[in-house]
Amino acid sequence: MELLQHLSLGFSVALSPMNLLYCFAGVLLGTFIGVLPGVGPLVTISVLLPLTYGLPPEGAMIMLAGIYYGAAYGGSTTAILVNLPGESSSAVTCIDGYQMARQGRAGPALAIAAIGSVVAGCVGTVLIALIGPPLGEVALKFGAAEYCSLMLMALISASALVRGSLVKGMGMAFCGAIFGLAGTDVNSGIDRFTFGMNGLAEGFDFVVVASGLFAFSEIIANLGVTQHREVLPGQVKNLMPSREDLKASWKPILRGTGIGAILGVLPGTGQTIASFASYAVERKLAADPSRFGKGAIEGVAGPESANNAAAQTHFIPTLTLGIPSSATMALLLGALMIQGITPGPQVMTQHPQLFWGLVASMWIGNVLLVILNLPLVGVWVTLLKVPYRWLYPLILVFSCIGIYTVNMSSTDVAFAALFGLIGYIFLKLDCEPAPFILGFLLGPMLEENFRRAMLQSHGDLSVFVTAPLSAIFLAVAFALMVMMIFPMIRKRKDQAVTEG
Amino acid sequence: MKIQINKDFLSGALFGVIGLGTIILAQGYKLGTPGNMGPGYFPIILGVIMTLIGVTMLVRSTLKPELSDHVASWEIRPLIFILASVLLFSLLIDSAGLIVAVIVLVLSSRLGGRQGSLLELVLMVVVLTLIAVGIFVYGLNIPLKLRPW
Numbered sequence: 102m103e104l105l106q107h108l109s110l111g112f113s114v115a116l117s118p119m120n121l122l123y124c125f126a127g128v129l130l131g132t133f134i135g136v137l138p139g140v141g142p143l144v145t146i147s148v149l150l151p152l153t154y155g156l157p158p159e160g161a162m163i164m165l166a167g168i169y170y171g172a173a174y175g176g177s178t179t180a181i182l183v184n185l186p187g188e189s190s191s192a193v194t195c196i197d198g199y200q201m202a203r204q205g206r207a208g209p210a211l212a213i214a215a216i217g218s219v220v221a222g223c224v225g226t227v228l229i230a231l232i233g234p235p236l237g238e239v240a241l242k243f244g245a246a247e248y249c250s251l252m253l254m255a256l257i258s259a260s261a262l263v264r265g266s267l268v269k270g271m272g273m274a275f276c277g278a279i280f281g282l283a284g285t286d287v288n289s290g291i292d293r294f295t296f297g298m299n300g301l302a303e304g305f306d307f308v309v310v311a312s313g314l315f316a317f318s319e320i321i322a323n324l325g326v327t328q329h330r331e332v333l334p335g336q337v338k339n340l341m342p343s344r345e346d347l348k349a350s351w352k353p354i355l356r357g358t359g360i361g362a363i364l365g366v367l368p369g370t371g372q373t374i375a376s377f378a379s380y381a382v383e384r385k386l387a388a389d390p391s392r393f394g395k396g397a398i399e400g401v402a403g404p405e406s407a408n409n410a411a412a413q414t415h416f417i418p419t420l421t422l423g424i425p426s427s428a429t430m431a432l433l434l435g436a437l438m439i440q441g442i443t444p445g446p447q448v449m450t451q452h453p454q455l456f457w458g459l460v461a462s463m464w465i466g467n468v469l470l471v472i473l474n475l476p477l478v479g480v481w482v483t484l485l486k487v488p489y490r491w492l493y494p495l496i497l498v499f500s501c502i503g504i505y506t507v508n509m510s511s512t513d514v515a516f517a518a519l520f521g522l523i524g525y526i527f528l529k530l531d532c533e534p535a536p537f538i539l540g541f542l543l544g545p546m547l548e549e550n551f552r553r554a555m556l557q558s559h560g561d562l563s564v565f566v567t568a569p570l571s572a573i574f575l576a577v578a579f580a581l582m583v584m585m586i587f588p589m590i591r592k593r594k595d596q597a598v599t600e601g
Numbered sequence: 602m603k604i605q606i607n608k609d610f611l612s613g614a615l616f617g618v619i620g621l622g623t624i625i626l627a628q629g630y631k632l633g634t635p636g637n638m639g640p641g642y643f644p645i646i647l648g649v650i651m652t653l654i655g656v657t658m659l660v661r662s663t664l665k666p667e668l669s670d671h672v673a674s675w676e677i678r679p680l681i682f683i684l685a686s687v688l689l690f691s692l693l694i695d696s697a698g699l700i701v702a703v704i705v706l707v708l709s710s711r712l713g714g715r716q717g718s719l720l721e722l723v724l725m726v727v728v729l730t731l732i733a734v735g736i737f738v739y740g741l742n743i744p745l746k747l748r749p750w
Contacts, residue, residue, distance in 0.1 A: 155741055266668075268661070269609070272616040272654040279623050279647050286630075286640040293640055294626060321683050324714045325676025490714050491725065494707045497683070498729050501690045501706060502699070506743050514691035518684045525680060529672050530612045548643040560636030 104230065107457045114159055114458030115465055123160045124462045127167020128469050134168075135175025136481045137492055138185050142172035144319060146432045147311045148496055150439075151503030158440040159455050163462040165436050166416075169429060170222065170463075173412050174470055177214050177405055178481050182207060190372035190408050193380045197393060197400030209342040210401050211478060213350050215471050216342075217406035221358040222467035225413025228362055229420070230460050233449065237421040240446035245554035246564050250574035252543045252550070255424045256536065257578040262371055263533040267585040270536050273527070277540025278547065280305060288552065300512035305520075307435035309513050310541055312500045313520025314527075314534050315428075320493045321525050340475055346398050353383050353403035361410030366418065371427060371535075372411040379407035413463065420456060421446055424543070428535040431542045439507065609662035609669035617655025623648030682713035698746040703733045 114120060130152075134145040149168050153161035173191075180191040181198035194214065201210040243251070256278075260270030283294040284304030295301035342350070357379040364375040383403040384393045393400050415426040423444035425431040434444045442452060449456045474481075504517050527534055558564035566572045584590050604610070623644055633639030662669055686709035693702040707726050711717070737743050 152736075152741065155743070266609075268654055268657050269612060272612065272651065272658065275647055275651045275654065276616065276619055279619060279644070279651060282623075282644050282647070288638075289631070289640045291630060291640045293630060293644065294623075317683060317687065321676055321679045321713070324679035324683070325674070488716075490711075490717050493683075493714070494710050494725055494729060495732075497686065497706055497710050498703055498733050501687060501694075502703075502733055502737050502745075505691075505694055506737070506745070511691045511695045514694065515688055518687040518691070521684055521687065522680070526615070529675065530608045530615070531669075532612055544647075551643065552638045555635055556637060558636075560634060562635075 104234075107234075107453065108230065108461060110453060111457030111459075111461030114454050115163065115461035120160055120163050120458065120462065121465070123156065123164040124167045124466050125469060125473075127164035128171040128466050128473060131168035131171020131173075132175040132178075132470070132474060132477075132481070133171075133484070135172030136178050136484050137175075137487060138179055138183055138485060138489070140492065140496070141176060142169060142429055143311075143315045143432070144496065145172040145175075146429060147308070147315050148499045148503070150308060150311075150432070150436060151499070151506055153436060154439065154506065158437070158442055158452070159458045161436060161440055162433070162455060162459050163466075165433055166459060166463060167466045167469075169433065170218075170409070170412060170466060170470060173409065174215070174218055174474060175481070177218075177408075178211060178474075178478075179485065181210050181214065181401070182482060183485055190376050190411075192373070193376045193404040194401055194408070196380070197395075197397050200394065200396035201398065201401065204396050206396065208340040208478075209346050209398065212340050212342045212475065213346060213354075213398055213402050214405040215474055217350070217354045217357065217402050218409040219467050219471050220354050221361060221406040221408075221410035222413050222470075223464060224358050225362055225365070225410045225416075226460060226463040226467070228414055229416050229463070232366075232417055233421045233456070233460075236417065237446040237449045240422050241450075243446075243570070244568065245550040245557065246568045246571045247574070249547060249550040249554050250565055250571040250578075251422065251424060252547045254574040254578040254581075255418075255426070256540060256543060256547075258367060258581050259427075259539050260536045261581045261585050262374060263535055265531055265533060267582060269532060273532050273534070274536035274540035277537035277542075278544030280310070280537075281541045281544030282548075287549065298512070300510060300516070304545075305516060305541075306504075306507055306513055307432075307438065307542070308504055308507050309517045310520050311432055311435065311538065312504055313517040313522075314524035314538065316496055316500050317517065317521030318524030318528050318534075320496060321521065322528050323489060324493065340478065342398075349398050350402035353379070353399040354406045356382060356386075357403035357406030357408075358410045361407035361412075362414045364407075365411030365414030365426065367426070372408045372415075375407040375411040376404035379403040416459075416463075419444070420448060420459070423448075423546075425539060428538045431538045434542060604663055605666035605669075605671075607662060607666060607669040607671050609658055610666075611672070613655045613658025613662060615655070616658060617652055620648050620651030620653075620655050623651060679713040683710055686710035686713070695746075697749045699733060699738070700730055700747055701749060703730050 130149060131145060134140055146168055153164050176191045177194050179185055180194040181202050184195050184199040198210045256274045260274045261267050263270045283301050285302055286293050292302060360379045361375040380400060383399045384390050415430050418424045418426045419430040425434050437444050501514055504514050554564055627641045627644035630641030631639030632641045686706050689709055690702045690706045693705055704726055707729050711722055738745050
């Protein structure tokens with residue numbers, strides 16, 4: 102019954118006129134920007150982040166969450182209509198979605214993607230409501246050693262599951278942690294790695310790093326290549342999927358939701374893996390696997406649902422443990438910190454209106470998404486024709502003003518240019534930025550908890566294996582590392598994350 | 602054995618330099634003991650791990666160069682102009698105000714890409730300046746300086 106009380110609190114927050122408006126604005130803006138080709142959810146959120154500074158915490162998080170799933174949905178629209186994935190997780194949707202569009206069945210493909218997303222989103226939200234509180238309660242009992250091991254596990258699993266080798270991923274995670282060192286050391290009050298600059302006393306601001314790494318570097322790379330975009334001519338007609346389409350899709354939607362929901366909970370595991378796993382399952386279960394790649398609707402229904410379910414359950418470790426499960430979640434946590442709220446299990450008990458309001462708004466947002474998107478498909482198709490040379494100055498203007506307004510500091514803008522350069526070098530060297538941003542965010546917390554754990558144990562490292570939960574986290578991290586050494590598993594993973 | 606300057610080799614070198622740099626810079630901070638760490642302890646751990654990762658990547662990319670490929674090309678022109686436009690914005694925003702900063706940002710970033718007519722450029726400058734002022738100053742009520750005076 103406690104759950105019902107919580108949910109009614111949540112809905113009372115989420116249904117307040119202002120929060121409904123934020124949710125609506127978030128979903129609309131997220132889809133609007135997410136649809137634009139070459140602009141993924143990461144860029145969308147980092148660009149729109151400044152719009153939420155002035156809002157109260159609930160409103161800000163509700164709007165950002167709306168932007169998040171709006172952008173994810175906008176990304177699948179682009180994947181289906183232009184064969185251009187906004188992020189790696191919609192790469193799988195391209196395979197059959199674009200083929201369907203070429204056969205004149207873009208409408209049903211978009212509709213099934215929407216239905217799948219909404220089913221997965223609702224199931225995912227139920228899971229957050231059910232799993233969140235007990236998990237948070239366990240997490241409240243975590244000591245410094247448990248936290249330390251948990252963060253290490255998150256970093257290693259994030260490093261293991263990106264494109265490229267484990268060593269490279271870990272290099273990026275530690276690199277992020279090193280950049281996170283800059284600023285005043287909390288324990289001793291000494292300035293570290295600030296090079297005598299006042300602007301660095303509080304470290305690099307999260308928005309600075311994210312904008313540079315995701316928005317600026319991507320613009321530079323995009324300007325270098327001449328893009329060949331082929332927007333399907335003509336109108337998208339016949340949105341309604343046929344009875345056969347629905348019949349073929351409902352099972353893949355449910356299976357995809359299950360796969361995505363489970364994989365999304367693990368810290369660091371990507372939506373990409375979830376959508377690929379779902380695609381593989383559907384192809385295996387299909388009566389005629391040869392249809393896949395030629396416009397099989399199951400190939401859209403399953404992965405889209407998996408993608409969205411994982412996107413939703415990503416919120417579980419993020420909100421209850423304060424451990425972001427993806428780069429986008431790291432951005433949301435960063436936003437939470439800008440609002441002055443320390444992420445962690447205490448958020449649920451100290452800010453119940455925030456947690457439950459957000460959960461309730463996810464249902465509303467997911468429904469809004471469908472109501473909004475299906476009639477607006479025509480508008481999105483027009484947006485796809487917007488050339489990139491109009492877009493990037495807009496992204497630059499928004500990012501620069503956004504960075505400046507966090508602290509009213511022009512130095513921050515210059516630092517963002519530095520991170521743009523760093524991000525561009527990473528991009529060219531195939532170094533994935535996701536572990537970097539996770540390391541950047543978790544590094545300071547890792548240090549704090551490591552120092553506290555060692556202080557409590559009088560310098561004895563064995564504390565990390567004698568505390569049972571901590572030992573389990575380390576064992577999982579170790580198992581992941583060992584798994585990546587086996588060429589078989591590594592090859593499967595590489596296939597999964599580079600497909601499309 | 603010939604050293605291949607491929608992506609993994611360069612990443613390894615980069616990681617190694619960052620790791621070593623961290624260790625060197627951290628020498629200036631008090632180390633402390635494992636049971637009572639000073640501000641230098643954790644940075645040194647990170648630096649050592651980072652250096653090891655860098656060395657591992659250097660060795661592996663030399664032994665197995667087929668695992669990685671070369672950087673095909675660098676987009677020098679957009680790199681310079683985009684970063685320069687952001688830096689110009691940061692130089693101008695405090696002294697010259699939002700309007701000038703946005704105009705310069707749009708104009709200089711436009712040099713990064715080469716397409717589009719002059720009319721289009723003028724339109725973009727006008728529209729983006731209006732959007733910036735409208736949303737941030739009037740919509741979000743952020744007290745930004747608008748003009749140089």
